[in-house]
Amino acid sequence: MTIKPFRPAAAILALAALAQPQAAFAQQCVDQQDLADSVIYAMPLMAEAFEDKCGAQLKPDGFMATKGDAFVAPYRAQQAKKWPAAMRVLTVFAQSGGEDNEGGEGMAELFQSLPADAVRPFVDALIVQKLSEEIKTADCGKIERGVSLIAPLPPQNTGALVAFVFDLTGVDKPKLCPYRAK
Numbered sequence: 001m002t003i004k005p006f007r008p009a010a011a012i013l014a015l016a017a018l019a020q021p022q023a024a025f026a027q028q029c030v031d032q033q034d035l036a037d038s039v040i041y042a043m044p045l046m047a048e049a050f051e052d053k054c055g056a057q058l059k060p061d062g063f064m065a066t067k068g069d070a071f072v073a074p075y076r077a078q079q080a081k082k083w084p085a086a087m088r089v090l091t092v093f094a095q096s097g098g099e100d101n102e103g104g105e106g107m108a109e110l111f112q113s114l115p116a117d118a119v120r121p122f123v124d125a126l127i128v129q130k131l132s133e134e135i136k137t138a139d140c141g142k143i144e145r146g147v148s149l150i151a152p153l154p155p156q157n158t159g160a161l162v163a164f165v166f167d168l169t170g171v172d173k174p175k176l177c178p179y180r181a182k
Contacts, residue, residue, distance in 0.1 A: 029177035030092045032167060036159030037085030043075035043155070045124055049131030050147075054140035063148040071151045078155060087116050090123075093174045 051064060058064055063071075135143065150158050167176050 029175045030089050031177050032163040034085040034088045035163040037082040038089040039159040039162045040078050040155045041082035041086040044072050045127045047072045049128045052132045053135040057140045075155050
C-alpha cells in the first residue's frame with residue numbers, strides 16, 4: 001500500500017521551488033533534518049493558508065479558533081532560525097525539477113541575484129497563496145483534526161515525524177537522503 005504525502009507539504013515544496021535557481025547543486029537529495037526544519041519553518045504559513053481557506057467553515061469553539069495561535073507560536077518563534085534549512089530544501093527541490101516547476105527557470109534567474117532574506121517574504125506569500133488554492137474545503141474538518149493531533153508535539157518532533165513519514169512512504173520529489181542518526 002502506498003500512502004500519498006500530505007498535499008499541503010508537497011505544495012509548499014513545489015511552489016517554493018520557483019524561488020531557487022536550477023544551477024548545479026552538489027547534493028541531489030534533501031537532508032532529512034533540513035526537511036524537518038522546513039516543516040517547522042512552514043507551519044505558520046500552512047496555518048495561515050488553512051485559516052484563509054477554511055476559517056468560515058470551522059466551528060467558533062474548534063481547535064484553530066481556541067488554540068490555533070498557541071499552536072503556531074512556537075513554530076513562528078523558530079522561523080528565522082529554520083529559514084536556511086528551508087532554503088536548502090528549496091534549492092534541492094528546484095534542482096530536481098520539482099513537481100510543478102513550470103516557469104520556474106525564469107523565477108529562479110530573477111532570485112539568483114537576490115539575498116535569501118529578500119526572497120523570503122515573496123516565497124512566504126506564494127506558499128500561502130498556493131496552499132490556499134490546494135486545500136479543499138471538504139477537507140477543512142479533517143485538517144483541523146490532524147492539527148489538533150500533532151499540537152501536543154514540540155515543533156522538532158512534528159518536523160521529524162513529517163520527515164520520517166516522507167522517508168517511510170518513499171517520497172521522491174525531491175529524493176530524501178538516507179537517515180543519519182545523530
